[in-house]
Amino acid sequence: MTLLPLIFNAIDTISKARARHQTERIMRSLPLEIQKDIGWPNTSEPPCTPVQIAARNSLGLRAGQC
Numbered sequence: 001m002t003l004l005p006l007i008f009n010a011i012d013t014i015s016k017a018r019a020r021h022q023t024e025r026i027m028r029s030l031p032l033e034i035q036k037d038i039g040w041p042n043t044s045e046p047p048c049t050p051v052q053i054a055a056r057n058s059l060g061l062r063a064g065q066c
Contacts, residue, residue, distance in 0.1 A: 027040045035041070048056070 027035065030040075
């Protein structure tokens with residue numbers, strides 16, 4: 001196996017994590033009323049701890065999963 005696919009996979013993972021982080025940052029910057037209107041964050045789930053967020057980002061999981 002060559003090194004090139006591993007590099008492309010790492011770049012893809014990093015770019016997806018960056019896009020996810022930007023989306024979460026934009027959503028959190030909205031006024032609370034708008035966040036509630038669009039259902040952000042999902043209030044039926046307990047909030048994630050910083051450790052869970054770091055683990056989620058390193059594993060490449062979707063936002064909302066802890």
